[in-house]
Amino acid sequence: MIYLDNAATTMMKPPCVAEAVTAALTSLGNASRGAHEGALNTNRLLYRTRGKLADFFGCPKSEQVIFTNNSTEALNIAISGTLRPGDHAITTVLEHNSVLRPLYRLQRERGIDLSFVPADRRGLIDYEDFERLIRPDTRAVVCTHASNLTGNLLDIRRIGAIAARHGLLFIVDASQTAGAVPIDMVDMGISLLCFTGHKSMMGPQGTGGLLINGDIEVEPFKVGGTGVQSFLTEQPREYPTRLEAGTLNGHGIAGLSAAVDFIRRMGIDAIRAHEIKLARRFCEAVSAIPGVVTYGDFTTWERCPVVALNIGSADSALVCDALFCDYGIATRAGAHCAPLMHRALHTKAQGAVRFSFGYFNTDDDAEASIEAVCEIAERIGK
């Protein structure tokens, strides 16, 4: 199989990640639940991994690195933990449902008001729209770092500056960019960063985090056992314990820790250059095939290694099915959990086939995919 669905998850993980998880499966006790070596092994792992992630993302305090199961959990904590009844939040049509659904839920349950920055048919936004949408009751800007459908990057530093000028919280969904694009929370003005471990971080599924930059009060999303202050009837207020209830995914975090080490060793810029090289080769070749339409801004390669396309009027699901069944190429069709992006691109009825390249893809993968798209284009409608 040629795996080109890395935007959904990276299927191939570095060997060191698998080794770390395997070792953890026979050596970890439960953190904060005991002082024996088993529990302390896990405490040390969590402590050091928080430090690594704080350094990796430019978060000033490692105790404000909160482990979560994925970006979705981090976003739920960030959004519901900061927005209060009557607040207004600004977001965009590029968002994944992991941002949209928590916001819609607060709209229904807490009466928060939402404004959406629109996008054109290349998935591009006008940054001035953020300023235009700000009101006296605006509390936060919540947006993605990159569209999971087009791969277009947002200028987070620019949006962060707008948010800072107006004293707004800036919550960023880094699902598509963590591990793929350098992120510095302080430099970019990010208040709350939500990331997942299993995409470009190349860590295990079931890992991720919320990083908090500064003195920001985030109310807990779930409460329960913490191993400390057991006689309190409320969740302890200190970070990270405030936002971590229950046993953490220690085995997964061991893998995530190894994944951070791997990215550091290889160099995020080198990883990015490889992925972009493949995506660019693919995009430039398929764009020349009659009937192929690509979606996104390809005037720049400051973007994610994602190419979404359609071939003529063929249903994207049928193209995706043919790519896998006839050529062994794994891609993703459908709505991509990004309903507003599809509406903006006018691809709701047809969907789009998304090719997303990863570190372990090769030049041969790109060439085979080009040939497959070419052949499918010839097979359509005759």
Place this chain on the structure above:
Amino acid sequence: MVRYYILFENYEQGLRLHELLDGAGVMNRIAPAPAAARGKLCCGMSLLVEADAIDAARDVIAREGAAHHSIVPMEDQLRPKRDRYC
């Protein structure tokens, strides 16, 4: 050539019917749900059943009370490829 896509509200429904159809010897395979057929409620997984097996599939659905969203006929939009991966 018309083919039939059985659509579902979630993967659990789809996998259950897939198992039932396989058990009954009715040819079917998992395929992405066509965008044109998929409404708001469908999930991205469908079961693709050829025209000569759809009646048998409907019998299994009725007999087992198998949950599904809808059954949608669609013309195939691609000519077949000679060498197949699966």
Place this chain on the structure above:
Amino acid sequence: MRTKERRLIVAFYTTHDAMAFEDYCLSRGAAGRLIPLPREISAGCGLAWSAPPGDMAALTALLAGAGIAPQHIKEMEI
């Protein structure tokens, strides 16, 4: 039942502080180890640092160097 001995016990507000102090002490070869928090002390974290008795000044200097404010420091028999 093992013989009780006098130790300098540091209690912490958070587990994060406890782990940070262990890391700091290990990197400097400072004597001591993490133990379960003695029942006589109430603190935010169930781990405590147990150091050799006597040199309170050295221990407080280590804590200051690590940037950690302890919840308690006490010399006691455990």
